[in-house]
Amino acid sequence: MPQKPKLGQNFLVNPQACHAIVDALGRDLSSATVVEIGPGKGAITELLAQRAARLVVVELDSLLATSLRARFGDSIQVIHQDILTVDLDTLRQSPADRLLIIGNLPYYITSDILLHLFAHHQAIRTAVIMVQREVADRIAAHPGSRDYGMLSVTAQLYAEVEKLMTLPPADFSPPPDVHSTVLRLTIAPRFQALGVSPAEFLAFVRQCFAQKRKTLRNNLRAAGYQPAAIENACQEAGLQLDARAEGIDMEGLASLHRSLIKPL
Structure with a gap:
């Protein structure tokens, strides 16, 4: 019986998939600083160590971190830490x-890791x-x-999103109960072009999606906006009052959002 992973780990064991994922970063990594999150047993790490100018791996599991240090020595930097506590700017x-x-x-x-990456978007390409x-x-x-x-x-406020490939459970050890998809996020913040503050805008979007089956008008009324203000803002934005945020x-x-936060 295969050993159950700790910390929700399912290790990628398909060599072709490993190569394809590394290639998705770019063929020439000779001047790049690459940060690998959760390198595990080092299947992708081994490929990156041969290509990247500098490779930093962040591994929470102490045994795996020790094993990576022993295997790769000074050719990589191993950080034994929770990625959510790592200041990527440093x-x-x-x-x-x-x-x-x-x-x-x-x-x-x-989701927590994605939010952490977006919080450090200025440090990421x-x-x-x-x-x-x-x-x-x-x-x-x-x-x-x-x-x-x-x-x-x-x-999509912070990055251009591309789906690259979907991998079956059999490509992992132990196999998870779900398929996995590889995404490429090219950091390209849109808040300046949209004329919004990211924190305020995302808080507003959360209100819009509070109950997906409710109309935009009802969700915004529940969030404390006045009916007249909602009607005027929808009219300015060219939106129907009975529209739902998902559309x-x-x-x-x-x-x-800009219409609703305008000073009276």
Whole structure:
């Protein structure tokens, strides 16, 4: 019987998939600082160590961190720490150095890690991450689809999202109960173009999606906005009062937000 992983670990064992994931970062990593989240037993680490100018791996499991140090020596930097507590800005070698992030994200904290990456978006150029297929569908979802929601808007506010490949459970040891999808997030913040403050805008979007089956008008009234203000803002934004947030694109949500926060 295979040993059960700790910390929700499922190790990628398909060599072709490992190569494809590393290639998704870019063929030439000779001047790049790469940060690998959760390297595990080092299948992807081995490929990155041969290509990257500098490789930093962040591993929470103490036994795996020790094993990685013994295996790779000084050719990589091993940080035995929770990625959520790592200040990614400190891993840059200069203000111009923008990190490449790669990792098989633990399913149970995928959203937390994404938010951590977005909080450090100025330090990152690209992230190639593997997540549960259903979560990837939500991250990449477009308005009008059932998967479109808070996670979609948040991710797409900070990055261009591409689905690269989906891997079956058999590509992992031990096999998880779900398929996994590899995404490439090219950091390209949109809040300046949309004329919004990211923290305020995302708080507003959360109100819009508070209950997905409710109309935008009802969700905003529940959030404390006055009916007249909602009606005027929807009119300015070109939105129907009975629309639902899941059918409104980022530009529409931003326009509504700007209208509602205008001084009287």
